[in-house]
Amino acid sequence: xxxxxxxxxxxxxxxxxxxxxxxxxxxxxxxxxxxxxxxxxxxxxxxxxxxxxxxxxxxxxxxxxxxxxxxxxxxxxxxxxxxxxxxxxxxxxxxxxxxxxxxxxxxxxxxxxxxxxxxxxxxxxxxxxxxxxxxxxxxxxxxxxxxxxxxxxxxxxxxxxxxxxxxxxxxxxxxxxxxxxxxxxxxxxxxxxxxxxxxxxxxxxxxxxxxxxxxxxxxxxxxxxxxxxxxxxxxxxxxxxxxxxxxxxxxxxxxxxxxxxxxxxxxxxxxxxxxxxxxxxxxxxxxxxxxxxxxxxxxxxxxxxxxxxxxxxxxxxxxxxxxxxxxxxxxxxxxxxxxxxxxxxxxxxxxxxxxxxxxxxxxxxxxxxxxxxxxxxxxxxxxxxxxxxxxxxxxxxxxxxxxxxxxxxxxxxxxxxxxxxxxxxxxxxxxxxxxxxxxxxxxxxxxxxxxxxxxxxxx
Amino acid sequence: xxxxxxxxxxxxxxxxxxxxxxxxxxxxxxxxxxxxxxxxxxxxxxxxxxxxxxxxxxxxxxxxxxxxxxxxxxxxxxxxxxxxxxxxxxxxxxxxxxxxxxxxxxxxxxxxxxxxxxxxxxxxxxxxxxxxxxxxxxxxxxxxxxxxxxxxxxxxxxxxxxxxxxxxxxxxxxxxxxxxxxxxxxxxxxxxxxxxxxxxxxxxxxxxxxxxxxxxxxxxxxxxxxxxxxxxxxxxxxxxxxxxxxxxxxxxxxxxxxxxxxxxxxxxxxxxxxxxxxxxxxxxxxxxxxxxxxxxxxxxxxxxxxxxxxxxxxxxxxxxxxxxxxxxxxxxxxxxxxxxxxxxxxxxxxxxxxxxxxxxxxxxxxxxxxxxxxxxxxxxxxxxxxxxxxxxxx
Numbered sequence: 001x002x003x004x005x006x007x008x009x010x011x012x013x014x015x016x017x018x019x020x021x022x023x024x025x026x027x028x029x030x031x032x033x034x035x036x037x038x039x040x041x042x043x044x045x046x047x048x049x050x051x052x053x054x055x056x057x058x059x060x061x062x063x064x065x066x067x068x069x070x071x072x073x074x075x076x077x078x079x080x081x082x083x084x085x086x087x088x089x090x091x092x093x094x095x096x097x098x099x100x101x102x103x104x105x106x107x108x109x110x111x112x113x114x115x116x117x118x119x120x121x122x123x124x125x126x127x128x129x130x131x132x133x134x135x136x137x138x139x140x141x142x143x144x145x146x147x148x149x150x151x152x153x154x155x156x157x158x159x160x161x162x163x164x165x166x167x168x169x170x171x172x173x174x175x176x177x178x179x180x181x182x183x184x185x186x187x188x189x190x191x192x193x194x195x196x197x198x199x200x201x202x203x204x205x206x207x208x209x210x211x212x213x214x215x216x217x218x219x220x221x222x223x224x225x226x227x228x229x230x231x232x233x234x235x236x237x238x239x240x241x242x243x244x245x246x247x248x249x250x251x252x253x254x255x256x257x258x259x260x261x262x263x264x265x266x267x268x269x270x271x272x273x274x275x276x277x278x279x280x281x282x283x284x285x286x287x288x289x290x291x292x293x294x295x296x297x298x299x300x301x302x303x304x305x306x307x308x309x310x311x312x313x314x315x316x317x318x319x320x321x322x323x324x325x326x327x328x329x330x331x332x333x334x335x336x337x338x339x340x341x342x343x344x345x346x347x348x349x350x351x352x353x354x355x356x357x358x359x360x361x362x363x364x365x366x367x368x369x370x371x372x373x374x375x376x377x378x379x380x381x382x383x384x385x386x387x388x389x390x391x392x393x394x395x396x397x398x399x400x401x402x403x404x405x406x407x408x409x410x411x412x413x414x415x416x417x418x419x420x421x422x423x424x425x426x427x428x429x430x431x432x433x434x435x436x437x438x439x440x441x442x443x444x445x446x447x448x449x450x451x452x453x454x455x456x457x458x459x
Numbered sequence: 460x461x462x463x464x465x466x467x468x469x470x471x472x473x474x475x476x477x478x479x480x481x482x483x484x485x486x487x488x489x490x491x492x493x494x495x496x497x498x499x500x501x502x503x504x505x506x507x508x509x510x511x512x513x514x515x516x517x518x519x520x521x522x523x524x525x526x527x528x529x530x531x532x533x534x535x536x537x538x539x540x541x542x543x544x545x546x547x548x549x550x551x552x553x554x555x556x557x558x559x560x561x562x563x564x565x566x567x568x569x570x571x572x573x574x575x576x577x578x579x580x581x582x583x584x585x586x587x588x589x590x591x592x593x594x595x596x597x598x599x600x601x602x603x604x605x606x607x608x609x610x611x612x613x614x615x616x617x618x619x620x621x622x623x624x625x626x627x628x629x630x631x632x633x634x635x636x637x638x639x640x641x642x643x644x645x646x647x648x649x650x651x652x653x654x655x656x657x658x659x660x661x662x663x664x665x666x667x668x669x670x671x672x673x674x675x676x677x678x679x680x681x682x683x684x685x686x687x688x689x690x691x692x693x694x695x696x697x698x699x700x701x702x703x704x705x706x707x708x709x710x711x712x713x714x715x716x717x718x719x720x721x722x723x724x725x726x727x728x729x730x731x732x733x734x735x736x737x738x739x740x741x742x743x744x745x746x747x748x749x750x751x752x753x754x755x756x757x758x759x760x761x762x763x764x765x766x767x768x769x770x771x772x773x774x775x776x777x778x779x780x781x782x783x784x785x786x787x788x789x790x791x792x793x794x795x796x797x798x799x800x801x802x803x804x805x806x807x808x809x810x811x812x813x814x815x816x817x818x819x820x821x822x823x824x825x826x827x828x829x830x831x832x833x834x835x836x837x838x839x840x841x842x843x844x845x846x847x848x849x850x851x852x853x
Contacts, residue, residue, distance in 0.1 A: 011687075018691035023703055030707030159486070162838060166831035168783055170790045171823035174805060178814035185814070397698040404791060405809070415699055416791060419706035427703060435694040442694075 005447070012439050019435040020428055021071070027424060028067040034424050060104070061425070074428060077101045102432075103425035107417070112429045115414065120433070122194065123410035126402070127395045129326065130334040134391070135384075137338045142345025143380075144286060147372065149350060153286060158346070164339035169398055173332045173405035181328065185259060189328050192407035199321035206317035217306040224302020228294040232287070240282040244294075248278030329406045333398050337391055344387055348380035355379075382453055389445035393438045474553075477768075480843035487839030490832035497829065501650040502540040505533050508603035508643035510583040515598040517589075525601065528581060531571035536650075538567035581606070584613040603631075605640035607647040607799045614638065622817045633817040636807050641817065644799035645825055651800050652782050652829055655716055659781040660774055662720025667727025668770070672758050674728065675735025685728070692725040701784060705793045712795060719784050723777065730773055734766030768844040775837030779830045786826050801826045 027034055045053065058064040062073050076082040080100045083091045102112040141161070145154045178184075181191040190196065231240060252274040256267025281297070284290050316324070352358055353376055361371045400412035407413070411430065418426035450456045481487045500507065511524040542563040546556050583606060590598060605611070611634075622633035622641075632641040674685035692700075704718045738744055739762075747761050788794045789802030801822040808819035 014687055015690045015694060018687060019695050022691060022695070023700070026700075026703050027707055031709065162486075162834055163831060166779070166827060166834050168786060168823070168826050168830065170787060170802070170805060171819065171827060174808050174819045174823065177809060178816060178819055182809075182814040393694070393696045397696040400696075400698055400702075401787060401790070416702060419699075419702045420793070422707065431695060431699065431703075434696055434699065438694045438696070439690075 001450070005443070008443050008446070012436075012443075015439060016432060016435055017075075019431055020075075023428060023431045024067075024071050024074070027422070027427065028070075034063065034422060061106075074103070074425075077103060078432070102429045105418075105426045106423045107421045107426070108423075112425050115426070116411070116429065116433065119409060119411045119414045122408060123396070123399050123403070123412060126326070126329055126333055126399055126408070126410065127392075129330050130337065130395065131391075133330070133334050134337040134341055137334075138341035138345055139384075140289070141338075142342040143349050143372070143377065144289075145342070145346045146349035146353060153284075154346075158343070161339040161343050164335050165343070167336070169332055169336060169401045170405065172335065173328075173402060176328045176332065177405060183260070186255065190325050194325050194408055195318065195321050196325075199316065199318050202317050202321065204318045206320045216309060217303060220302040220306035220309075221299050222302070224298035224300070224305070225295050226298070227302075228296070228298020229291055231282075231298070232291045232294040237283065241279050244282040245275045245279035248274035248276075251278070329402050329408060332402045332405070333395065336398070337394065341384065341387065341391070344383060345380065348383045349376060352376040352379045378452075382449065385445055385448045385452060389442045392441040393434070396434055396437065477840070477843045481836070481839045484839040484842070486835040490835035490839075493828055493832040494836070497649050497653055498540075500646050501653045502536050504647045504650060505529060506601055508605060508607065508640070508646040509601040510586065510604060510606040510609040511581075511601075512586055513599045513601055515586075516596040517594060519596070524586070528577045529575060530577050531568070531575045534571040534575050535564065535567045538563055538571075581608075583609040583611070587613060603640065603643050603646065605630075605643040607639060607644040608797065609639055609643070611638045611640075619811065619813075619815055619818075621815070632821045633815075635804060635818065636811065641804065641821060644804060645801065645822055648799040648801050648804070648822070649825075651712065651785065651795070651798065652826075654712070655719065655785045656778040656782045656829075656833070658716040659719035659723070659784075660777045662717060663724040663777060663781075664727055664770070664774055666720065666724035668731050668763065670724065671728035671731030672735055672763065675732040676739060676758060676762070678736065678739075682732070685732070689725045689728050692722065697722050698784070698787060701788060702791070702793060705788055710793070710795055712798070715785060715788070715794070719781050723781065723784070726777070727770060727773060730770050731766065734769065735762055738762050738765055769841075772837055772841040772844060775833055775840055779833035779837070782826070782833070783830055 062070055065073070078100050080098065081096050082094070082098060084093050084095050084098055085091060102116070104110065105112050105115060108115060141157055145157045148154045177191060180186050181189045231243065235243070249271050252271030253267065255270055255274075256263065259266065278297075281290065281293050349372075353372075358371060358376050361375050362368075366375075396412070399410060400415055402408070403410045403412035404416055411434075414426070415430050415434075417423075418430060482491075505525065505528075506513070509525050509528075511528050513525050514521065514523050516522075539560060542559055543556075546559050551559070586598070589595060618634070618638055619636055620630065620634040620638075622631060630640050630642070632645065635641050635644065670685055670688070674682045700722045701718060704722070705715070708714060708718075744757065744762060747757050752761075785794065785800065786802030786805070789800040790806045792803075792806065794800050794803055804818055804822035805826065808815050808823070
């Protein structure tokens with residue numbers, strides 16, 4: 001095992017070299033390329049000052065040497081093992097632990113490492129929140145669809161997932177931000193950033209003026225949840241659907257009334273949509289889904305009523321503010337991965353359900369649930385693990401779009417800015433880091449695969 | 460949803476069988492219908508949305524400015540479309556299809572480039588002014604009487620305008636930030652979407668099949684080097700590589716197609732490699748080898764047709780992602796500059812301080828429907844080809 005890991009780690013080196021070489025070649029081969037001249041283009045300077053600045057950049061980044069030398073120089077700077085240079089750019093020695101230096105950004109004039117230290121955590125936060133969401137939702141829907149192959153839930157969820165998967169992230173982002181964040185419509189969420197300026201001075205946790213209000217909030221929330229679950233479990237279907245459709249209608253009317261300016265068409269459309277959607281929640285046969293969704297709906301309504309009545313001094317706090325900013329971006333980042341993974345889960349579970357061992361387990365009289373979760377599901381996890389490796393780079397690419405739409409200062413936005421401003425050091429470093437993350441993701445997935453499947457051995 | 464498969468009949472090729480299988484599914488039919496509509500819009504775009512009148516009579520003389528302003532690309536596209544239609548009606552084989560289309564492309568391309576020369580400068584106001592002045596006896600416009608780059612500076616209000624808000628109700632999908640008609644731009648943008656999808660995927664397929672085929676056939680050292688190459692292109696997020704390419708080179712439609720093709724071949728190469736590694740061991744390949752057939756014959760005439768099924772499924776999804784890639788680039792402001800593109804229009808929905816819903820709904824809806832259509836077709840194709848699923852459904 002350890003020899004396998006070491007071999008894989010060593011194989012990463014040529015791949016990483018290749019990645020940076022590809023990107024460097026693209027930059028060097030582009031018309032105009034990267035030279036000191038292109039860096040100071042457009043600045044209105046005296047010829048002499050221009051010349052001085054050019055010389056300065058050449059000195060700093062070595063832009064006057066041929067591309068191959070530039071690449072080797074960069075490589076030498078980045079790798080922890082290599083030559084050291086003196087002031088005059090002459091080789092002064094060879095060191096095994098000189099440390100790696102990602103260079104200085106052209107545009108920001110700051111060390112690339114500093115920039116990355118600021119930006120990477122935000123992107124990781126976004127992705128770390130969406131990954132568990134993707135997996136839990138996908139497994140719930142996928143397993144259910146597989147066990148009910150060919151029935152209503154399977155067919156409708158399959159069509160819905162394919163539809164969700166086809167919605168471009170940018171369309172979802174634009175629509176969400178347009179309707180729920182802009183002040184022309186509901187303005188429930190902030191339009192940009194990860195926290196408001198005031199939130200930086202707030203305490204971490206939210207707090208209220210008095211204990212009564214907290215009690216009230218908890219009380220209404222609990223009552224709402226209980227009512228929702230009760231509605232899902234005890235009330236007959238027809239009545240349930242009727243009640244929920246009425247709730248949807250009133251929600252739609254309320255949202256329409258909350259719009260600035262008259263929007264009759266939007267109100268009608270929204271009411272119809274909500275009647276179908278909320279009423280549909282009551283119609284579904286899937287008890288677990290129904291209970292959890294209606295419970296959530298009840299809790300949300302209860303909390304809304306509670307805050308409306310309480311109304312006292314409520315300080316949002318840093319945590320709640322951050323979460324409030326994260327809702328829309330995480331939603332955007334989650335839905336397509338969820339759709340993709342749930343289709344995959346469905347196929348994997350289906351494949352295993354039809355395998356001989358599952359039929360044997362059923363035939364000897366094991367309970368359906370035991371067969372499904374203890375036998376079939378465990379074996380279906382394998383393809384999910386392999387896919388998680390490809391999900392990671394997808395999430396990184398997705399965060400490029402999401403971060404640009406929601407103006408989040410993460411690595412994705414940095415990447416777009418870097419290529420737009422032709423910031424060579426930054427582009428190369430981001431390529432290196434994201435390549436490294438992807439490769440490590442592949443490695444971890446392979447190792448998990450070996451752990452989950454005893455038949456796999458790497459020797 | 461148990462489907463019974465019609466038993467394979469003699470004289471019916473595998474491709475026809477798969478096509479029939481695909482067409483039994485509703486999703487695939489809907490997807491193909493949408494793609495067909497797009498093809499129609501793309502081919503006849505100048506006749507559907509144009510500020511130049513289709514036909515007019517001035518002082519008793521007939522004139523057709525629209526035909527005068529046709530570009531070589533329009534003419535070539537029309538020639539290709541009608542050749543394709545003719546070949547389809549005469550039930551030609553795939554080989555004559557490809558040959559016929561290829562030769563028409565070459566012929567019409569060179570001829571129209573030499574002879575068709577639209578005026579370099581298009582002034583759109585003149586028609587509206589002359590019509591208002593009553594200089595025309597009669598005039599027939601295209602169904603959408605606006606060109607994609609007709610910014611209508613002669614009109615009173617320019618710039619953003621919601622659809623059908625004005626009392627005249629003449630912009631069905633509204634206008635964009637420069638005052639051009641959104642519907643006209645969308646019709647013309649369908650060309651870019653279709654072209655990018657097909658040509659970029661074609662390039663990626665060719666590269667993937669070539670590299671993957673060689674890797675799978677030779678294995679050993681070629682395989683190891685090839686796999687590193689595949690890994691390199693997989694480990695850089697494709698979007699990021701695309702961004703770098705586009706940001707550092709000039710922006711042209713053809714370059715965009717090539718770049719999207721170059722950055723997305725690795726998946727196909729993986730498929731083909733795995734397929735060829737499997738096929739290599741089989742008897743018919745060994746027999747072909749023993750006969751002393753040349754390499755290209757073994758690779759492309761004997762091995763490839765046996766492994767092409769799953770690759771076509773992947774290609775169908777690939778077209779969707781190529782279209783999406785172009786839309787993302789345009790959305791991020793790195794696409795074509797002045798030419799209409801759905802992604803670039805979607806970008807305008809939130810670029811100004813207000814939210815312009817029609818700029819999000821219509822172009823965004825078009826992107827969604829196109830991607831959805833290709834995914835539906837891909838899904839149906841996979842169901843038709845995948846032998847495992849067939850077995851399980853019986």
